[in-house]
Amino acid sequence: xxxxxxxxxxxxxxxxxxxxxxxxxxxxxxxxxxxxxxxxxxxxxxxxxxxxxxxxxxxxxxxxxxxxxxxxxxxxxxxxxxxxxxxxxxxxxxxxxxxxxxxxxxxxxxxxxxxx
Amino acid sequence: xxxxxxxxxxxxxxxxxxxxxxxxxxxxxxxxxxxxxxxxxxxxxxxxxxxxxxxxxxxxxxxxxxxxxxxxxxxxxxxxxxxxxxxxxxxxxxxxxxxxxxxxxxxxxxxxx
Numbered sequence: 533x534x535x536x537x538x539x540x541x542x543x544x545x546x547x548x549x550x551x552x553x554x555x556x557x558x559x560x561x562x563x564x565x566x567x568x569x570x571x572x573x574x575x576x577x578x579x580x581x582x583x584x585x586x587x588x589x590x591x592x593x594x595x596x597x598x599x600x601x602x603x604x605x606x607x608x609x610x611x612x613x614x615x616x617x618x619x620x621x622x623x624x625x626x627x628x629x630x631x632x633x634x635x636x637x638x639x640x641x642x643x644x645x646x647x648x
Numbered sequence: 649x650x651x652x653x654x655x656x657x658x659x660x661x662x663x664x665x666x667x668x669x670x671x672x673x674x675x676x677x678x679x680x681x682x683x684x685x686x687x688x689x690x691x692x693x694x695x696x697x698x699x700x701x702x703x704x705x706x707x708x709x710x711x712x713x714x715x716x717x718x719x720x721x722x723x724x725x726x727x728x729x730x731x732x733x734x735x736x737x738x739x740x741x742x743x744x745x746x747x748x749x750x751x752x753x754x755x756x757x758x759x760x761x
């Protein structure tokens with residue numbers, strides 16, 4: 533199946549731990565994103581990478597660090613997890629938006645992170 | 649500051665009825681307005697989108713109405729079906745921001761059989 537996939541789907545961990553969420557897309561896209569959806573379902577972009585280059589970096593604590601080993605993967609590493617980090621994290625991908633045309637973003641199924 | 653405001657927060661409609669969700673924006677630099685549909689446990693998926701140079705776009709039962717002077721746009725779902733029950737998000741994008749989408753708060757739509 534061509535899609536954006538994320539692992540794990542659920543992640544339950546203790547405060548203070550370090551965890552990673554992995555994302556892969558096989559759509560041949562150049563650009564990948566991380567979004568956070570809070571308990572009220574509000575969606576906010578966190579990061580965007582294009583061909584392994586960071587192009588969007590919203591005001592996010594530096595405990596969050598995205599890593600893109602290649603253009604098909606964008607992983608999110610979170611250090612020293614806090615209660616407020618509990619949310620659903622979505623990965624998305626698109627063609628390069630800097631080509632000048634509007635591009636559709638394709639979202640993964642999400643990772644529900646619960647920090648206890 | 650919420651740049652895209654969406655209402656209502658929740659909506660209950662009978663099967664066959666019309667669902668209407670409204671969004672208002674402040675930044676006149678926005679040039680692309682998509683609507684996303686999200687089912688429980690799934691990621692958002694693009695439903696329909698419009699540019700500000702047209703006032704209406706229709707795809708099947710889904711229509712976007714766009715009012716540039718009022719800085720408002722709305723999603724109309726005709727003949728609403730129980731399968732349409734989902735959370736709907738409006739969004740907006742500035743051309744100069746590349747791919748950065750600003751989302752509304754979401755509307756939980758329930759279509760009763």
